[in-house]
Amino acid sequence: MDMKTRSHHYVVCVKQVPDTKQVTGNAMRPDGTINRAALPAIFNPEDRSALEAALRVRDVCGGTVSVVTMGLPAAAAILRESLFSGADDAYLVTDRRAAASDTLATSYILSCAVARLKPDLVFCGRQAIDGDTAQVGPQIAEKLGFALVTYVEELEVRGEYAFATRNLGDGVERVRTALPALLTVTSGFGELRPFNFRRVMTFKNAEPTVWSLDDIGADPARCGRAGSPTNVAKVQSVVLAGGDYREFTPDADGVGALVASLVQDHTLG
Numbered sequence: 117m118d119m120k121t122r123s124h125h126y127v128v129c130v131k132q133v134p135d136t137k138q139v140t141g142n143a144m145r146p147d148g149t150i151n152r153a154a155l156p157a158i159f160n161p162e163d164r165s166a167l168e169a170a171l172r173v174r175d176v177c178g179g180t181v182s183v184v185t186m187g188l189p190a191a192a193a194i195l196r197e198s199l200f201s202g203a204d205d206a207y208l209v210t211d212r213r214a215a216a217s218d219t220l221a222t223s224y225i226l227s228c229a230v231a232r233l234k235p236d237l238v239f240c241g242r243q244a245i246d247g248d249t250a251q252v253g254p255q256i257a258e259k260l261g262f263a264l265v266t267y268v269e270e271l272e273v274r275g276e277y278a279f280a281t282r283n284l285g286d287g288v289e290r291v292r293t294a295l296p297a298l299l300t301v302t303s304g305f306g307e308l309r310p311f312n313f314r315r316v317m318t319f320k321n322a323e324p325t326v327w328s329l330d331d332i333g334a335d336p337a338r339c340g341r342a343g344s345p346t347n348v349a350k351v352q353s354v355v356l357a358g359g360d361y362r363e364f365t366p367d368a369d370g371v372g373a374l375v376a377s378l379v380q381d382h383t384l385g
């Protein structure tokens with residue numbers, strides 16, 4: 117097939133997360149793990165933008181968009197929502213042996229699943245609002261040996277290259293990468309398009325393809341608690357309280373005294 121017209125496979129990693137805007141006193145268990153039952157489950161916001169990015173590229177270039185999640189069977193809800201918005205197919209990796217995976221194990225499991233789909237471009241959200249580490253996307257890229265572009269908020273795919281704009285906070289960077297590549301997408305890319313009514317009717321009872329660890333060829337020793345070196349030693353609620361304050365005069369002497377005080381308490385120097 118002609119390289120310019122070869123249609124690409126876009127794979128989007130989407131995660132179902134507890135809605136951390138609704139945190140109440142019982143959101144954490146005494147052992148420091150999240151009490152997921154206490155919070156409503158939602159589609160991770162930046163994964164919605166990642167899916168929109170993939171759909172926009174497909175609108176222009178053609179190709180196929182697949183969504184993948186690792187989670188409990190209930191996570192099929194966000195896969196169905198993805199189908200309602202335009203994804204072509206959906207995969208759920210669910211297995212008891214994957215429970216309590218940290219980012220290392222999660223990215224290993226997802227990399228095994230994604231590799232099965234032979235993608236040209238993988239999309240992740242920048243960060244999930246529960247774990248909040250922003251590690252999973254880069255770790256999947258590393259495991260797949262794909263180029264990595266983070267903080268993407270604009271994207272164009274031409275032939276075998278992706279052209280992305282990265283938001284660096286105090287400026288933007290335009291980069292070009294050869295495919296295959298993995299992009300982490302920020303909410304700056306834009307909101308996921310609304311459900312398409314006809315697709316809702318078509319997919320309302322759709323079930324994703326369900327994969328176990330065996331189906332994706334994952335080594336159980338690298339999954340779940342067995343494959344997770346992260347240990348949460350303690351979870352603490354930090355309450356900022358007012359403390360002592362000192363006032364400095366708004367003149368050269370005051371600034372000198374402020375700097376001296378910052379050096380003395382090792383904030384500077």
Ligand SMILES: Cc1cc2nc3c(=O)[nH]c(=O)nc-3n(C[C@H](O)[C@H](O)[C@H](O)COP(=O)(O)OP(=O)(O)OC[C@H]3O[C@@H](n4cnc5c(N)ncnc54)[C@H](O)[C@@H]3O)c2cc1C
Nearest residue numbers: 149150186218219222240241243244247248249250251252
């Ligand atoms: C201190 C701490 C405590 C934790 N406690 C628990 C707990 O009690 N229970 C528990 O279940 N987990 C817990 N984990 C979370 C578990 O490690 C993460 O859910 C998982 O590894 C993903 O990391 P993250 O949420 O930081 O994702 P990030 O690295 O922020 O996610 C980036 C992107 O990767 C993709 N991605 C991430 N995870 C998935 C997924 N599962 N499926 C598809 N795509 C995905 C998405 O595109 C996402 O936007 C904890 C993590 C930490 C750091």
